[in-house]
Amino acid sequence: xxxxxxxxAVEQHPVKLEVSNLEISYDGxxxxxxxxxxxxxxxxxxxxxxxxxxxxxxxxxxxxxxxxNPNMNVAGDVRFNGRDVYNLRNVYALxxxxxxxFPLPVGLPLTVYENVALAPRLKGVKDKAELDVIVERCLxxxxxxxxxxxxxxxxxxxxxxxxxQRLTIARALSQDPxxxxxxxxxxxxxxxxxxxxxxxLKDLKNEMTIILVTNLVQQARRLADRTAFFLEGExxxxxxxEALFTGxxxxxxxxxxxEGRFG
Amino acid sequence: MTExxxxxxxxxxxxxxNKRVQGLYRTLxxxxxxxxxxxxxxxxxxxxxxxxxxxxxxxxxxxPTDGMTAGGIFPxxxxxxxxxxxxxxxxxxxxxAAAIYLSEYAPDNWFTRLINLAIINLAGVPSIVHxxxxxxAFVIFFGFGTSIxxxxxxxxxxxxxxxxxxxxxxxxAVPQAFREACWNMGATRWQTIRKVVLPNSISGILTGxxxxxxxxxxxxxxxxxxxxxxxxxxxxxxxxxxxxxxSLHLFVVSTQVPHVPEALPYGVALxxxxxxxxxxxxxIAFRMYLRGKKKW
Numbered sequence: 001x002x003x004x005x006x007x008x009a010v011e012q013h014p015v016k017l018e019v020s021n022l023e024i025s026y027d028g029x030x031x032x033x034x035x036x037x038x039x040x041x042x043x044x045x046x047x048x049x050x051x052x053x054x055x056x057x058x059x060x061x062x063x064x065x066x067x068x069n070p071n072m073n074v075a076g077d078v079r080f081n082g083r084d085v086y087n088l089r090n091v092y093a094l095x096x097x098x099x100x101x102f103p104l105p106v107g108l109p110l111t112v113y114e115n116v117a118l119a120p121r122l123k124g125v126k127d128k129a130e131l132d133v134i135v136e137r138c139l140x141x142x143x144x145x146x147x148x149x150x151x152x153x154x155x156x157x158x159x160x161x162x163x164x165q166r167l168t169i170a171r172a173l174s175q176d177p178x179x180x181x182x183x184x185x186x187x188x189x190x191x192x193x194x195x196x197x198x199x200x201l202k203d204l205k206n207e208m209t210i211i212l213v214t215n216l217v218q219q220a221r222r223l224a225d226r227t228a229f230f231l232e233g234e235x236x237x238x239x240x241x242e243a244l245f246t247g248x249x250x251x252x253x254x255x256x257x258x259e260g261r262f263g
Numbered sequence: 264m265t266e267x268x269x270x271x272x273x274x275x276x277x278x279x280x281n282k283r284v285q286g287l288y289r290t291l292x293x294x295x296x297x298x299x300x301x302x303x304x305x306x307x308x309x310x311x312x313x314x315x316x317x318x319x320x321x322x323x324x325x326x327p328t329d330g331m332t333a334g335g336i337f338p339x340x341x342x343x344x345x346x347x348x349x350x351x352x353x354x355x356x357x358x359x360a361a362a363i364y365l366s367e368y369a370p371d372n373w374f375t376r377l378i379n380l381a382i383i384n385l386a387g388v389p390s391i392v393h394x395x396x397x398x399x400a401f402v403i404f405f406g407f408g409t410s411i412x413x414x415x416x417x418x419x420x421x422x423x424x425x426x427x428x429x430x431x432x433x434x435x436a437v438p439q440a441f442r443e444a445c446w447n448m449g450a451t452r453w454q455t456i457r458k459v460v461l462p463n464s465i466s467g468i469l470t471g472x473x474x475x476x477x478x479x480x481x482x483x484x485x486x487x488x489x490x491x492x493x494x495x496x497x498x499x500x501x502x503x504x505x506x507x508x509x510s511l512h513l514f515v516v517s518t519q520v521p522h523v524p525e526a527l528p529y530g531v532a533l534x535x536x537x538x539x540x541x542x543x544x545x546x547i548a549f550r551m552y553l554r555g556k557k558k559w
Contacts, residue, residue: 068443070371096449106444109463118458119448168444175448 013040015082016179016209017062022076024057026069031057035076035235037228039179044201044210046224046241048217048257053230055213056102059181062211063098064091080179096123099172103184105164107156108171112139112148115156115167119175134174141204142170143196161188169197173204180204183213198223217258221245229254310536314529322530331494331516332523336531338498342411342506343538346486347479349415349502350422355472357419358426365427366434367456386424393421394488402489412502414490421485422475429471433464466553473546477539483510493519509535 017039024032032054039045047055057072059065064085066072078085085094096119108115116135125131135152139145144166148159156167165188172180182201186194201210201223214220220227220241227241229251237244237254249255325335369375397417407413437460445455491508493515499506513535517528 063447065443065447068446092449092451094449095447098447100447104440106440108441108444108459110459118445118450122448122450122454171444171448 011040013042015039016041016080017211018077018079018082019062020077022058022061022074022078024054024061024066024075025073026057027071028073030233032061032230032233032235035230037235037238039209039211041209042205042207043225044205044212044223046220046227047211047213047230048215048220048227049230050215050257052232054233055230056183058230059100059183059211059213062179062181063095063100064088067091096175097178099175099177099180101165101168101172101180101182101185103187105161105168105188107159107164107167109155109157111153112156112159112167113152116170116174119171138170138173139167141173141200142166143193143200144170162190162193165189166193166197177208179209179211181211181213184215186214186216186219194219217260229257231257307536310529310533314526314531314533317524317526317530318533323534327494327512331520332527336509336512336534338495339507339509339512339531340534341498342491343480343509345411345499345502345506346415346418346490346508347476349411350418350479351472351476353416354419354423354426354475358423359430359468361423362427362430362434363456366431367452367460382424382427386428388421390421390482391484393417394485396420397485397489407503409488409492409505410490410503411499411506412490414486414506414508415502417485417489418479418482421482422479425475425478426471429474430464430468433467433471434460436467437463466549470546470550470553473542473549477542477546480538480542481510481535483508483514487511487514509538 015038019038020036022032022035023030035054035058047058049055060069060072061074062078062080062085066074074086080094080098085091088094108118110118113135116138117131120131120134125134136145136149139148144163147163148154148167156164159167165185169182169185185197189197198219201212204210212220212223224241226238227244228238229236229244231253237249237251239249243249244254245258247255249258322335323340324337326337327339328334365375365378369378394417397413397420401407401413401416402409405413407416441459441463442455445459446452450458486508490505491511492505493507493511495505495507509531513528513531516523516531
């Protein structure tokens with residue numbers, strides 16, 4: 001069991017997500033074992049770790065993406081707003097409250113406008129003016145508005161990779177989520193845009209909770225309030241981000257990873 | 264340039280051998296292709312040469328006369344349109360719904376696999392067996408008699424596997440990532456199908472449907488047993504009437520009626536194959552149009 005240091009500032013916040021004894025396996029092959037952690041409201045919770053550490057599986061277990069993959073098996077307790085997500089009547093309501101961005105961009109084969117208007121429409125927003133506002137706000141926040149404002153009617157799936165990733169982020173924001181889960185979002189985005197999106201994330205923190213999975217250790221350092229280090233299906237350490245980087249770590253493996261000695 | 268860099272581009276014995284072998288295979292495959300299209304060319308050429316003499320607007324739009332040795336083919340043409348249309352009205356909604364269920368909803372378990380296996384096998388059932396099933400089920404058991412309805416239902420059952428397989432393949436060509444992105448926003452399966460999956464597969468589904476039409480048009484045995492008549496002095500008024508059909512009419516004028524002028528069966532065959540070719544051309548044009556605006 002890993003101790004959880006909670007900074008004084010974040011400690012005041014209510015718990016948004018509570019995970020205890022989480023075990024994930026695929027076809028009986030364990031991918032993540034015995035993870036327990038808490039994510040608090042309005043914090044950016046970083047997860048770092050090399051490939052195959054179980055970071056993505058962790059995210060998938062939170063919004064019930066195990067339902068998409070019959071081989072994926074989840075045990076343990078995941079509570080979102082105090083509710084057990086593995087014992088929910090309305091999984092659609094859960095998903096609509098959680099925005100997800102994965103490493104590879106998915107521009108749906110709809111127009112740019114429809115990509116971003118889809119989630120509000122699913123929620124029943126019909127008013128064109130209201131949709132216009134949402135679409136512009138989300139695209140602007142994803143640092144994409146200036147590039148696409150003149151071609152909102154062209155297909156989202158025909159944008160460049162980096163633009164599609166920002167479209168994906170805009171779409172996640174259009175859900176007006178309580179929790180935003182970003183999985184290595186910057187892989188498909190250029191460094192300048194990455195910095196712009198990072199600035200947006202710092203702002204968004206005031207409105208929502210963010211879980212940021214990243215393979216860029218420095219990105220976690222720049223953004224995350226607290227960071228967890230996952231390694232080979234194990235949550236090695238959770239701590240305040242600065243503490244991890246200034247050497248206040250309990251586990252030698254964490255120090256080696258953040259200092260770039262393996263990975 | 265030095266000796267060394269020159270020799271880099273000289274042909275070695277191995278290069279020469281590879282080139283010879285590659286030429287050999289290329290020629291072989293090209294010959295196979297030519298062999299393949301030969302019968303098609305011969306059939307078309309024969310039909311055009313021998314049958315075009317009888318072709319005219321009148322031929323298409325008048326009744327057969329003189330014991331079917333003269334006149335046109337209008338009742339058969341109309342009958343085929345009837346049969347194909349009713350068959351489509353049944354098989355498309357059924358087949359598309361079943362394919363959507365199998366592709367989008369059904370869990371991957373032994374039961375689903377069994378259904379898929381059954382569909383593939385159904386596609387392999389000979390049409391004469393379907394014909395006899397149609398007689399038993401629709402003509403006798405349901406009491407439709409020999410009628411357009413019974414014949415079309417038989418055709419529909421026969422072509423269902425084609426519709427299901429074509430639809431399922433178009434649905435599965437839509438990347439899974441699109442579905443998951445949509446589900447992750449809180450969309451239900453049906454919302455995802457309606458907003459993302461169907462709009463991007465509808466073209467493939469329609470292509471499959473058109474191919475099915477062209478197949479239905481030419482079937483003889485199933486309609487012969489269940490609803491198509493040798494000769495009728497009147498046009499069908501409803502789906503409970505019998506009808507003439509192009510495929511059966513061709514069979515009749517080729518083998519059953521004495522003293523038919525030689526050009527007549529060829530003309531009927533030419534119209535039949537023309538109907539099928541027009542359908543196929545539409546389907547090919549459609550596919551080309553879609554490939555042009557592929558969306559991902």
